[in-house]
Amino acid sequence: MNRLPLAAPEDLRDWLRQYLRADRRGVVVVLALTVAATVAGLVGPALLGEFVESVQRGTTTAHVDLLAIAFVVALVVQVLLHRASRVRAAVLGEAALARTRERFVDRVLRLPLGEVDSVDSGDMLSRATSDVEKLDEGVRHALPQIFTALVLLALTLGAMLVTSPLLTLVALITTPLLVLSTRWYRKRALPAYERLLEQWSDVRSSTHESVLGAFTVESLRLSGRRIDHGNRLLARARKTQKHTIGLQSRYFPCLDLSVFLPMAAMLLLGGWAYANDLVSLAALTAMVLYVERLADPLGDLMAWLDELQMGWAALRRILGVERIRVDREDTAGVPAEQGTGGSVVLRGVRFGYTPDRPVLHGIDLEVAAGERIAVVGSSGAGKSTLGKLLAGVHRPTAGTVHVDGVDVSDLGADELRKRIAMVTQDTHVFAGTVRDNLALPEPPAGQPDGWTDEQLLEAARAVGADEWIESCDDGLDTEVGPGETHVPEAVAQQFALVRILLAQPQVLLLDEATSALDAAASEHAEGALSAVARGRTVIAIAHRLDVARDADRIALMEGGRLVELGSHDELLEQGGLYARLWRAWTAAEAETAGAAG
Numbered sequence: 001m002n003r004l005p006l007a008a009p010e011d012l013r014d015w016l017r018q019y020l021r022a023d024r025r026g027v028v029v030v031l032a033l034t035v036a037a038t039v040a041g042l043v044g045p046a047l048l049g050e051f052v053e054s055v056q057r058g059t060t061t062a063h064v065d066l067l068a069i070a071f072v073v074a075l076v077v078q079v080l081l082h083r084a085s086r087v088r089a090a091v092l093g094e095a096a097l098a099r100t101r102e103r104f105v106d107r108v109l110r111l112p113l114g115e116v117d118s119v120d121s122g123d124m125l126s127r128a129t130s131d132v133e134k135l136d137e138g139v140r141h142a143l144p145q146i147f148t149a150l151v152l153l154a155l156t157l158g159a160m161l162v163t164s165p166l167l168t169l170v171a172l173i174t175t176p177l178l179v180l181s182t183r184w185y186r187k188r189a190l191p192a193y194e195r196l197l198e199q200w201s202d203v204r205s206s207t208h209e210s211v212l213g214a215f216t217v218e219s220l221r222l223s224g225r226r227i228d229h230g231n232r233l234l235a236r237a238r239k240t241q242k243h244t245i246g247l248q249s250r251y252f253p254c255l256d257l258s259v260f261l262p263m264a265a266m267l268l269l270g271g272w273a274y275a276n277d278l279v280s281l282a283a284l285t286a287m288v289l290y291v292e293r294l295a296d297p298l299g300d301l302m303a304w305l306d307e308l309q310m311g312w313a314a315l316r317r318i319l320g321v322e323r324i325r326v327d328r329e330d331t332a333g334v335p336a337e338q339g340t341g342g343s344v345v346l347r348g349v350r351f352g353y354t355p356d357r358p359v360l361h362g363i364d365l366e367v368a369a370g371e372r373i374a375v376v377g378s379s380g381a382g383k384s385t386l387g388k389l390l391a392g393v394h395r396p397t398a399g400t401v402h403v404d405g406v407d408v409s410d411l412g413a414d415e416l417r418k419r420i421a422m423v424t425q426d427t428h429v430f431a432g433t434v435r436d437n438l439a440l441p442e443p444p445a446g447q448p449d450g451w452t453d454e455q456l457l458e459a460a461r462a463v464g465a466d467e468w469i470e471s472c473d474d475g476l477d478t479e480v481g482p483g484e485t486h487v488p489e490a491v492a493q494q495f496a497l498v499r500i501l502l503a504q505p506q507v508l509l510l511d512e513a514t515s516a517l518d519a520a521a522s523e524h525a526e527g528a529l530s531a532v533a534r535g536r537t538v539i540a541i542a543h544r545l546d547v548a549r550d551a552d553r554i555a556l557m558e559g560g561r562l563v564e565l566g567s568h569d570e571l572l573e574q575g576g577l578y579a580r581l582w583r584a585w586t587a588a589e590a591e592t593a594g595a596a597g
């Protein structure tokens with residue numbers, strides 16, 4: 001399984017730029033509120049310094065009262081502005097997060113199907129769930145807090161410089177320790193967090209796989225092995241987590257020192273400077289309070305920097321999905337009117353999942369509009385691969401696939417789905433009502449409210465799904481999916497056919513669509529398929545030769561090549577591989593029937 005790519009640092013910078021530009025006014029308001037709150041906060045220490053100095057000099061009660069009132073007003077204004085800036089920043093963060101989520105979902109839905117087929121589903125799941133949560137913490141809380149802390153730091157330092165450049169130097173005594181330890185930590189923490197997220201995604205993949213393959217795990221008694229596998233992955237993630245905690249345990253004490261040493265130095269050296277008349281008492285008092293105030297934003301930085309690093313690592317994974325090229329845009333391509341009917345022409349089609357292992361070696365095939373072709377061949381002959389090329393899941397490495405004269409590679413995603421639909425044995429029932437499950441195709445133009453119940457039931461009737469739906473108390477409103485009314489496999493297959501009937505594609509690709517059903521259900525479904533196939537071009541990949549026999553023509557594949565093509569009777573007459581397969585198949589069927597009788 002392939003891992004999805006990670007975004008490059010420039011993608012993250014672009015994202016940040018877009019985040020700041022998307023609501024410039026909002027950003028300016030947050031910035032202004034933060035600066036105003038910080039300025040209001042800086043007034044307090046200055047007033048207290050003035051208070052101490054005037055008390056020492058000797059002052060009037062009125063002056064002291066005035067200072068006290070000014071101090072309280074500054075404090076109230078600071079609290080109000082600070083709260084407003086946090087609320088605004090959180091709203092900004094929420095909007096940015098919503099945009100990022102939408103961007104992610106939109107991109108995932110437009111990923112090339114071939115790519116979706118080959119990527120690790122656990123990796124994708126982790127990015128869509130836990131990574132988005134990590135980013136949520138980072139964007140909603142860490143980014144505004146860090147921003148506020150930085151503004152506070154910058155303005156407090158400015159006020160300190162204005163109050164006493166000499167004591168500011170004292171306050172900066174631990175700056176080299178702060179810069180060096182932060183640089184040391186950042187260099188190690190970011191890759192460690194990226195590794196950690198990747199390893200947690202492996203844990204998820206393993207659990208996801210065990211749940212999906214629960215029956216196989218149970219029947220082959222693999223649970224011990226699956227648990228061991230999960231434990232190994234967990235141990236690896238735990239080791240990395242311990243490593244990150246180890247990094248923090250070395251970095252955080254340096255930060256603590258950077259916060260508290262300047263305060264001790266300020267008291268000692270400040271006292272000495274005051275004793276030697278190098279600074280006034282007001283300046284010293286204000287500087288001690290400023291240094292004390294620095295502890296808060298530095299503490300915030302300490303607490304949130306880690307969240308931000310984690311959010312940053314998560315963002316690299318979320319935006320990484322955009323590194324995969326979308327191979328067809330929704331609206332790109334050919335006008336809907338061009339060519340209808342459903343003729344299919346393959347010319348010199350070659351394909352391999354990997355460059356070193358070609359699977360199809362030059363297929364030429366012409367299917368007339370409305371014709372029904374069955375593709376047969378032994379396992380691994382390349383039938384499903386051919387079907388995926390016809391459905392536009394993969395592009396041929398050489399040659400072309402045309403539908404009604406249009407190259408399938410040039411069709412936009414929506415146009416492609418309108419023309420060609422694929423029915424496989426994997427039918428998915430979505431959690432929701434029966435109506436939700438049937439009404440998935442776009443409703444016709446002029447029906448903005450979607451499909452009517454009559455239309456849905458008529459399509460259900462055509463494929464024989466109406467009986468089951470009517471047997472449910474709530475009919476189309478019946479809730480289905482995990483934990484709700486169980487939909488039998490055969491009915492799920494009929495649901496898939498209803499969607500096809502509603503979507504009205506010109507070409508229908510059936511990839512062993514009924515092979516997962518038991519004999520009775522399969523017969524029933526074949527009847528339903530005939531109803532859906534009427535008037536359309538059908539290319540059916542069949543493993544049962546009696547199903548293939550009824551097709552207009554049969555294409556026999558072997559080793560990635562089309563080796564025989566003709567009607568059942570023509571191929572029997574040729575006496576080639578198909579004729580041999582048919583004889584072997586009828587003999588085996590007769591033997592089974594004899595044994596059963």
Ligand SMILES: Nc1ncnc2c1ncn2[C@@H]1O[C@H](COP(=O)(O)OP(=O)(O)OP(=O)(O)O)[C@@H](O)[C@H]1O
Binds near residue numbers: 380382383384385386
């Ligand atoms: N996703 C994939 N990645 C790599 N190789 C693949 C993939 N899918 C199929 N193949 C290989 O391509 C070859 C053709 O497989 P394909 O599934 O098209 O054959 P098939 O005729 O449909 O077989 P079956 O009847 O068993 O489904 C096989 O060798 C198979 O191993």
